[in-house]
Amino acid sequence: MRSTCCLVLVALLALIVSPATADRPPLEVVPKAATDEAQPASAPAAEPETKPAPETFTVEPKRLKIEIDLKGVFEAARMTPVSLEPKVWSALVVERAAPPGTVVKKGDQLLWLRMRDIDQQLADTEASSALTALALKQAKESLRFAEAASPDAVTWAQRSKRIADEQYQDFLDLVIPYEDRYYVLDGRGLALRLEAAEEEVKQLRQMYKADELVDDTEAIVLKRNEYFLDRTRIDSKVSDMRHTRRKDRDFLRRRETEAKNHKDAEIAWDKAQMLLPMQMEEKRLKIKKMLYDQAKADRKLVELKADREMMVVRAPADGIVYYGKCLRGAWPTAGQMDGKLRRGGRIGSLEVFMTLVQPEGMLIRAQAGESDLHNLKVDQAAKITPTGYPTQKLQGKVTDVIILPPGAGQFTVKIAIDGDVGPVTPGMTCGLKLVAYDKADALLAPAKAVFHEDDDEDLRYVYVQRGEETVKQSVTVGRSKGDDVEIVEGLAAGDVILLDKPDEPK
Incomplete structure (x- = not known):
């Protein structure tokens, strides 16, 4: 009883909320049990759901023309840098x-x-070359004289050594042993001279005193002898000092000098034996170096003259x-x-x-992206529009596609020009249109209507509508342009294909 009341209340609320219409039948409240069993009989029959017709496309032959737009620059075929x-x-x-x-x-x-500086350099180089030639000639003559004098120089050095040896030996044998004796004798001699002078003055004084008469002549003689005595005393004293210094200093110096002269002679002889051949070799090497420098200077002079002419x-x-x-x-x-x-x-x-630049026979150099390479080939036709003369239309064809890129992602395309280029000069730019593909009766289909297998993208297919049936049809695709793709195999003109996948294709 309680459930029945609830159903009645729900039915009343639905009636109040729903707008009243003349077509709608009145709501019938059915008990829950009866509803569960008899609902299909009392509910109105549902209308069959109508699905919208699938979008289709009819395949028809059309012209497929693919063009590439490039920017190019006119370039002379013959240029001389x-x-x-x-x-x-x-x-x-x-x-x-x-x-x-x-x-x-x-x-x-x-x-x-500017020629002034190189002309000055040429003059300096020529003068330097002349001086080098003269110095070389002098060096050769000096070597010739040295080679001639070298044997005599060695012989003379040997002779000088022998004489020095003899003189030193004489000093050792004849001077040193008797030097002290000479000192003694010289001292005795000085003493004798002083003694004789004193005795002579003494006797004159005694003689003149005995005579008690001294004339002028005798007085002069006495004075003169007294003078000689005084002079002899001084000479004796000075000589004694000189002999002492000679013995203690001068003779020692003489010994050192004689020993030094003898040593120098030995060194000169050794030097002559060792250095004379080396000096001769040095002169020869200097001449070789001067010959090298002379050849180098001559070569530089020749090159400098060539540079002057080239300038x-x-x-x-x-x-x-x-x-x-x-x-x-x-x-x-x-x-x-x-x-x-x-x-x-x-x-x-x-x-x-x-x-x-020789303007005859110009060509065009263009840069193409890597994505355009498959659309480029030799002998491909090109339409040329000079940027500076847009109304002038030129024709040409591709002569070379260089697949080694000069820059990142850019490849060079060379295009020969047919006919006269008019006022166009090298360095001007142009626009290019190259026909990559042109087919008058190509079968085109929307690219979105062509599907591929999940496990192989190269296997393409479409859905063809044939009467009430939809058939999955394998196709081979060709070129594409924009949203369209060319069907090479698998379809014929007039075929109707679905733009989207059907739910349950046959």
Whole structure:
């Protein structure tokens, strides 16, 4: 009873909340037991659920054209870079240069360099070379005389040694043993002289005193002898001192001198024997070194003259003057060279400061990304639109695809140009359109309608609608463009395919 009341209350609440409509039948309250058993009979019949029709696509032949857009630069097929490679001269200072765009013929002067410094260097080098040649000649003559005099020099040194030995031996034998005796005798001699002088004066005084008469002559004689006596006394005293010093000092010095002279003679003889051959060899080696230096100086003079001649820079070919070096169609150093090729500027050895461009037979150099490589091939047609002349349309074809990248992810494509290029010059840029694929009756399908197996992405398939049935069909795909993909095998024109996977394909 209690459950029945609850059901009645729920039914009443539903009636109040639901909007009243004329179509809706009145709600019938059924007991729970009856509801459980008889609900299917009393509830209205449910309408069958209608699923929306799947989205489809009808395969029809259409034109599939794939084009690649690239940026390119016009480049001369024939270019002659101009640089200098001096051997010894490095001061390449510019006076003036042919302006860019100048049309020159082979042999026309392109660059005027400062010659004053190299001319001065040439004059100095020539003078130095002449002095070196003269010094070499003198050295050769000196060696010739030395070689001639060398035997006599050794003989003379030997003779001098022998004489020194003899003199020293005489000193040892004849001087040293008798030197003391000479001192004694010299002392006795001085004493005798003094004694004789004193005796003579004494006798004169006694004689004159005895006569008690002294004339003028006798007085003079006496005075003279007295003077000689005084002088003899002084001489005796000085001589005695000299003899003492001679014995104690001078003779010792003489011994040292004689020994030194003898030693010097021995050294001179040893020196002559040892050094004379070495001196001769030194002279020969110096001559060899001078010969080497002379050859080096002569070579430098020749190279300096060649550098001087090279510094008159003339055009090696006909062409148009461009500043700098062409690098993959661009001129990255043109601005730098414009500054260097002014008065006072300097250019370096092997630096390409100019390029002579022959505009006939230009080509186009373009850079392609790695993702475009499969769409590029030799002889591929190209449409060319010069950036500076967009109304001028040119035709060309690919001549080379260089698969070694000059930069990260960039590959070089070269394109030959058909016909006249008009006002276009090397260094200008252009836009390129290359037809990678063109098929008039390609079967195209939306890429999202083509599926692949989970375990093999190369196995592709679509769902084909055939009447009331949906069939899974294997296909082979070709090129793709945008959201479409080409069906090479597995479908025919007019086939209808599903855009999404069905729930239960047959």
